[in-house]
Amino acid sequence: MAGKAALRAQDTGERVWVFDPQGIAHAPRTWWWNPLAAVNSVEEAERLASHFVLTVEGKDGDIWGPAGASLLSTLIMAAKVSGGTLLDVYTWLNDDSDPTPGTLLKQHGHPLLAKEFEGTRTMAHETRASVYFTARTATKCLRNPQITSWVTPPLPGEDVEEIDTAAFPLSRQTLYLLSKDGGGSAAPLVAALTDRMMREGVHAAELRGGRLDPPMMVLLDEAANICRIGDLPSLYSHLGSRGVIPLTILQSYAQGVGVWGDTGMKALWGAATVKVIGSGIDDASFAEDLSRLIGDHDVTVASVSYSDGRRTRSRSPQQRRVLPASEIRALPKGRVLVMTTGAKPAMLRAALVRGAARRADRRRREGGRGRAGRRGPPRRRSGPASTGRHGRPRRRGAAMSEEQGYDPGADFGPPPPADLTEAGRRIVALEAALEYVTELLAASAEGAVPAAAGAGGPVDDEEWEPYYGSLEEWVTDLFIVAFPRNVGQQNKWCPQWWDHAEAIMRLEVLWRSWEGARLDPVNGMAAWMAQQLDHHLPILLSPDGPFGQCTPDRHLAYKPLPVKPPPRGWFREPPEHAGDVA
Structure with missing residues (x-):
């Protein structure tokens, strides 16, 4: 917390206050707040x-x-x-x-x-x-006494400053409030100080034309546990109109109902202009409500009927949920639903602020060159890997490194298979695919875009930067959305596509060539679809392709082709000086 406060003070040039009466971050008591100062009625x-x-x-x-x-x-x-x-x-x-x-x-x-x-x-x-x-x-x-020392006057001789809540909204100062949940916590004082700052912000806005400029952000994390403000739902829209922007974070919708009641939580939900829903929703009724809000879409359903020995085919439109409640419950980690006033809901990929800030700082140090400006071949790592950002190998079963913005302790990858012998064979195949990907990336880093992409020639190293940061992003955000097919006997697909070596190689070719093709606004996409997509897509989805043994509910990778070792000397080594010209 001390480091974060120092960085914030350096960024804003003004004071950062840390209210830590329970010693969570061990912040020293260098100031105090008088809750009775504003009690004038x-x-x-x-x-x-x-x-x-x-x-x-x-x-x-x-x-x-x-x-x-x-x-x-x-x-x-x-x-x-x-x-x-x-x-x-x-x-x-x-x-x-x-x-x-x-x-x-x-x-x-x-x-x-x-x-x-x-x-x-x-x-x-x-x-x-x-x-x-x-x-x-x-x-x-x-x-x-540890808590009350933060809200009572200091003893004689103590160098402790009193915070000026009236001046806070008109400054660029920052206030962090920390508390533990449970009996005897400082949560009531956290809520009281937060409420006081918001009311001071509204008062300052009313004295200056009705709205704070710039606005004051109020981030209420764990609002239902340590920052309970009883009339927050009724204040929500009024605060926003005054330039006091509340951002409330709850663990679940039901948690908000427990604090503000069903009517109050509905009012809070309705007053929020932006709603972000993350993964881990187990409330069936809330998931169903979200599914209804997201809406329906038309699906063409084919049917076959027989009459008098003749077969008749017909197609009819049916309405189905865009995102059923079961899929909302199974929302993967890192995905969020975003609902904004006046716009259709969207599913987005969440970016960790810690990683984004680190990358932005690195770009500033590198003079704004960004990813394209970093020289050198892709870093190699030992061990089982899947494709990471820019095609770099990444350990399976672990998240990307902190440099790439993910928690190294998290587990985003698939679990290791039970059959270690089979796993070894699959790892060898995956490593071969990734070796090819690494070579392809090295070529693109030097400005060579595959000719089949139709990009119209080499690209300057300083300008080349993929639109999608990884193969996973391209497959998830573009490929499966732009080129869906009915999965069945004729078309095969596996949700664990990342565990098929051939699929990785073909999808990498499609992604990399697409990145090059998008740079040619005239012929790029036409050439990419004719030369790349129309060739690889039928093979990927073919019953004899890499997903031939899989179904949407079952993953079964092919075993490597059987081989027998050749007799000794079958492949003769070339003469030591073969090909030399005298």
Whole structure:
């Protein structure tokens, strides 16, 4: 976190604040925030109290949640008018017979609040104890001195600065808020400080024509666990109109329902102009709702009927889901669905920010040359491999390297086969295919684009850069979408195409030649389709092709052709000086 904060400060040129009351990143306490500073009305006191009470489980099913919130807001107001702190609030909550808060409210011109407090204090013992217990449970993080030191004035002699929340929205400052989930966490204070910053942003926007320029981004990761803001759904569209852009990240739709209820979550979902859905959805009803939102498409269905000894064929259109709920549930890692207001849904490939930032930094160091500007042959790695970015070998069963933007600990590849002997044969075949790919890449890196691509000649090394970063991207994003076929007896295809050596070689040829063909806007695609696609596609999909033994539900690679070792001396070595001219 310290390194990230330093980079952010260097990029913006302004202060980066790290709120770490539970020591998650071990950030030192160099500043503090006074939650009572903005409590200048009963409404603000109630809002601050709501962030605490919202963390109490089961509050929606009984009366103790609202009663505890009312008591807590009264005590917060008493602490504010008397110049106290949240520690005073927690002290009062631990003694339900203490009349001090009512006396302070009456002395500072709040007789109605004082009367309300006295009414609570004089309730029947069991009722009063339940109300105090609810409020005390909601504020139990205040019993931790490590947490309260971030929200109470520093001791004499401490060099700790107070954050100015009113000035924050008008600056380029950054605020990171950290908290753990669970009982006693600082989540209520995280939510309260986040809410305060958003409200200050709205106030600043209203004073300057109605909208912040530039806008203020509010990234709410784990919003349902450590940053529960009760009326966030109703604020969503209003915040956006003021230039305060909230981005809420939830683990699931049901998690949001648990915090804001079904109506509130629907309001939050409807107010969001951009919705990004990742993999791992196991909520059947939510997946079905997404499938309906994505829509249907027309599919031509052929049927055959027999009558009076004659066979009749007919075709009729049928509507089917573009993406059934089962496929949404099986969304692979790295794929996301994106829904934006006024546009059709799209499926995109997610890019890791860490890798993107690293690549951008490398491009800046290389003077903007990008991938094409890096000299030298492709790096070689030992061991089983599949094709990586630019055709470089990549270990099977492991993600691409950190330099390429992936987590080296992740497992994106196929599992190793059980039959290690068969695996060895397949590895040899794959390595042979990849050796060819490596040579092809080396040729393209020197500006030589295959002539069959129709690119019209060599390409300058500084200009050559593939449109797709890897064979996998080209197959997934273009090939299977642009050239679909009905898979059956006549056309064969295997979802594990990457485990067929011949398929890799042919698809590599198609991808590389396509990359060259796209550079010729006149004849490139025509030549590519006539010379490359029309030749390789029938072979790939043929019943006798590389996928001949596979079905959409079963993967079965061919075994290598049988061979027997030739007799010794069958292939004679050429004479040592054969071909020399005297």
